[in-house]
Amino acid sequence: MCGIIGYIGERDVISVLIQGLKRVEYRGYDSAGIALFGPGGLLIKKDKGKVAHLEESVNGQQIESSAGIGHTRWATHGEPNAVNAHPHTDDKNFIVLAHNGIIENYMALREELRQSGHEFTTETDTETVAHLIAEVYDGDLLEAVRRALKLVQGTYGLVVMCADKPDEIVAARLSSPLIIGHGDGENFVASDLAAFVQFTRNVTYMEDGEVALITKNKIVHKTLADKVVPKKIEKISFDIEHIEKGGYSHFMLKEITEQPRTIGDSMRGRLLSEEGTVRLGGMREKEEQFLGAKRAVFVACGTSWHAALVGEYLFEEMAGLPVEVEYASEFRYRSPVLDDKTIVFAISQSGETTDTLAAIQEAKRRVDTVFGICNVVGSSIARTTDAGVYLHAGPEIGVASTKAFTSQIVVLAMLALNLGRHRQISAAEGHRFIKELREIPRKVGTILSQSEKIEEIARQYKDHRNFLYLGRGVNFPVALEGALKLKEISYIHAEGYPAAEMKHGPIALIDDEMPVVFIAIQDGTYEKVLSNIAEVRARRGHVIAIATEGDKDIAKCVDHVFYVPETHPMLSPLLTVIPLQLLAYHVAVMRGCNVDMPRNLAKSVTVE
Numbered sequence: 001m002c003g004i005i006g007y008i009g010e011r012d013v014i015s016v017l018i019q020g021l022k023r024v025e026y027r028g029y030d031s032a033g034i035a036l037f038g039p040g041g042l043l044i045k046k047d048k049g050k051v052a053h054l055e056e057s058v059n060g061q062q063i064e065s066s067a068g069i070g071h072t073r074w075a076t077h078g079e080p081n082a083v084n085a086h087p088h089t090d091d092k093n094f095i096v097l098a099h100n101g102i103i104e105n106y107m108a109l110r111e112e113l114r115q116s117g118h119e120f121t122t123e124t125d126t127e128t129v130a131h132l133i134a135e136v137y138d139g140d141l142l143e144a145v146r147r148a149l150k151l152v153q154g155t156y157g158l159v160v161m162c163a164d165k166p167d168e169i170v171a172a173r174l175s176s177p178l179i180i181g182h183g184d185g186e187n188f189v190a191s192d193l194a195a196f197v198q199f200t201r202n203v204t205y206m207e208d209g210e211v212a213l214i215t216k217n218k219i220v221h222k223t224l225a226d227k228v229v230p231k232k233i234e235k236i237s238f239d240i241e242h243i244e245k246g247g248y249s250h251f252m253l254k255e256i257t258e259q260p261r262t263i264g265d266s267m268r269g270r271l272l273s274e275e276g277t278v279r280l281g282g283m284r285e286k287e288e289q290f291l292g293a294k295r296a297v298f299v300a301c302g303t304s305w306h307a308a309l310v311g312e313y314l315f316e317e318m319a320g321l322p323v324e325v326e327y328a329s330e331f332r333y334r335s336p337v338l339d340d341k342t343i344v345f346a347i348s349q350s351g352e353t354t355d356t357l358a359a360i361q362e363a364k365r366r367v368d369t370v371f372g373i374c375n376v377v378g379s380s381i382a383r384t385t386d387a388g389v390y391l392h393a394g395p396e397i398g399v400a401s402t403k404a405f406t407s408q409i410v411v412l413a414m415l416a417l418n419l420g421r422h423r424q425i426s427a428a429e430g431h432r433f434i435k436e437l438r439e440i441p442r443k444v445g446t447i448l449s450q451s452e453k454i455e456e457i458a459r460q461y462k463d464h465r466n467f468l469y470l471g472r473g474v475n476f477p478v479a480l481e482g483a484l485k486l487k488e489i490s491y492i493h494a495e496g497y498p499a500a501e502m503k504h505g506p507i508a509l510i511d512d513e514m515p516v517v518f519i520a521i522q523d524g525t526y527e528k529v530l531s532n533i534a535e536v537r538a539r540r541g542h543v544i545a546i547a548t549e550g551d552k553d554i555a556k557c558v559d560h561v562f563y564v565p566e567t568h569p570m571l572s573p574l575l576t577v578i579p580l581q582l583l584a585y586h587v588a589v590m591r592g593c594n595v596d597m598p599r600n601l602a603k604s605v606t607v608e
């Protein structure tokens with residue numbers, strides 16, 4: 001969602017801010033802006049639209065400046081336009097700030113401030129905070145931010161500057177990530193490492209309820225209650241080429257294509273072939289709780305929720321452990337039944353999804369240990385959970401999640417195997433499973449090498465207005481994921497269903513305008529899926545089947561068939577999802593859609 005960058009130091013401030021904003025563009029936004037200290041005081045430049053547009057408007061301006069902040073806004077309160085774009089100021093242009101999150105009590109605060117003479121110019125919740133800080137300021141910016149935030153309800157990642165203090169940026173965090181980058185005679189603050197990683201890899205993570213005073217040579221972390229918080233600087237390993245397109249036309253295509261490597265990275269050093277099990281370092285401290293569980297609850301959103309559904313099949317089949325999969329956004333508004341033998345797993349690519357973080361907080365009230373499955377190292381979810389496993393899939397920039405999905409399944413498969421070996425699986429079975437797992441990257445490679453076949457199918461169906469995706473068993477979540485990918489990036493309406501459910505309603509939609517994508521691999525439900533295909537064909541629907549290599553018969557009863565190599569049935573989603581990712585990608589490109597930054601979507605959803 002919104003992105004923040006702040007910089008203080010000797011470099012060209014405008015250029016650092018613009019580069020930083022470009023690095024966080026992938027998070028999704030609709031306006032962008034910067035504020036800096038120029039020779040004549042605070043300067044603000046902001047507008048609706050892309051960072052490139054903002055860049056054009058400041059191009060060639062050599063403005064000597066000591067510090068600045070920048071922001072990409074994903075509109076919540078007030079339409080996306082130049083006025084509502086961040087940074088925002090109070091009515092005296094004294095305080096300027098950029099904010100991620102939502103100020104829930106802004107209406108009440110605004111009213112009070114109005115009564116004390118403040119005039120507001122935007123529709124945003126954020127502007128209120130600038131006025132509030134200006135109202136309580138008496139010479140100490142950090143102190144004013146602290147005092148103002150005590151009156152604020154809501155969530156924030158906040159960077160603040162003040163016309164009086166050209167050598168200071170103050171940052172504050174509550175439920176919206178901020179990371180500080182420590183340089184030599186310069187410092188950075190951002191909502192996302194990518195914004196400054198080309199300048200420094202030395203970072204400290206701000207925690208909820210903390211404020212920080214950032215100057216070029218010093219950073220002081222405090223709590224809102226004014227207690228100094230000692231911090232350890234961490235060195236992050238992060239390859240800059242991971243956040244660049246590397247010759248691909250889109251990040252999404254790059255990320256789909258790199259799956260043989262990322263799937264391999266997720267298992268690297270973790271498979272113990274001889275013992276037929278896995279070693280997951282991050283689980284060690286809480287292994288007893290994990291292995292002693294009688295039930296598991298998975299919480300997640302979107303694609304991660306689909307991976308969790310695959311995990312449910314894996315855990316139940318391989319370990320005999322009952323699993324419930326919950327939408328993180330619903331979890332805390334129910335009365336989830338959890339006891340000390342229930343383990344909770346939060347699954348998230350970004351590790352910053354607000355709904356998932358809220359579900360973790362709710363779970364923590366009821367169970368001892370919450371486990372995390374995350375991609376972003378050091379993310380809020382990674383730090384809030386008690387133990388867990390990283391995906392090691394590398395930064396995922398495309399808004400549509402692809403490589404994180406397959407890595408999440410790999411991690412869930414490893415966890416299921418680990419648990420299964422303690423409960424019901426023999427070493428020989430474990431060994432066979434690992435053998436199949438090791439083969440997956442190569443098999444994904446063979447699917448990718450046939451991308452043009454999918455491109456051809458995409459060409460034929462790109463103008464259809466609706467799609468249906470059907471699968472059964474462990475491939476039912478893949479049907480959901482295929483449909484989500486298509487609707488996210490091509491704006492075509494698509495639905496995923498368990499194949500047999502079709503006759504309970506969606507069959508009414510089938511006519512010769514409806515393409516139906518079936519995952520029809522040769523597993524325990526194959527024959528049943530063939531019957532479902534016949535039902536669609538009888539109603540003149542167009543069938544695109546994802547089938548098992550060597551299955552010649554299926555070609556006779558569908559319009560198009562795309563073959564994937566055979567594998568262990570429980571690992572088949574790692575293969576069947578790849579053609580569906582490619583289908584969505586090609587359709588979106590052919591329709592001229594913005595694949596990496598689809599309309600209205602954000603990479604990490606940091607609002608409720």
Ligand code: M6R
Binds near residue numbers: 348350351399401603
């Ligand atoms: O970062 P997370 O995995 O927690 O994100 C969850 C969803 O917001 C995310 O998967 C979303 O559905 C993607 N746009 C899917 O492509």
